[in-house]
Amino acid sequence: MTHAWGPDRQSGRKARGAARQRATAAADVAAEATAAVATDPGTTRALIWRLQSGGWTFLEAGNLAAIAMGLRPARTGWTGPELDHLRFLRSLVSTGRLEH
Numbered sequence: 001m002t003h004a005w006g007p008d009r010q011s012g013r014k015a016r017g018a019a020r021q022r023a024t025a026a027a028d029v030a031a032e033a034t035a036a037v038a039t040d041p042g043t044t045r046a047l048i049w050r051l052q053s054g055g056w057t058f059l060e061a062g063n064l065a066a067i068a069m070g071l072r073p074a075r076t077g078w079t080g081p082e083l084d085h086l087r088f089l090r091s092l093v094s095t096g097r098l099e100h
Helices: 008-040 043-053 060-070 080-094
Strands: none
Touching: 043 060, 043 080, 060 080
16 A cells, blocks of 8 residues: 555656656757757757767657757657758748749
């Protein structure tokens, strides 16, 4: 029999705390990445690699890089080449070479 203050309650607190820390870390990484992705065209793949080496999965890293570019997350995640292609199309539209 477990009580209201038993081990189950404590593990729930730890899980919520870990989830908050992970969400905060994601927000920090996305904010840092936004500036990097906007300025250097070669940083998309590097950003995804850094996120993966920091412990994020491929899907999470691709989605965080997409968020940094102003895109929505995808269920299957984004790859570096997909994000680079979208960035290329965005540059064509912004320079007037392609109508949207």
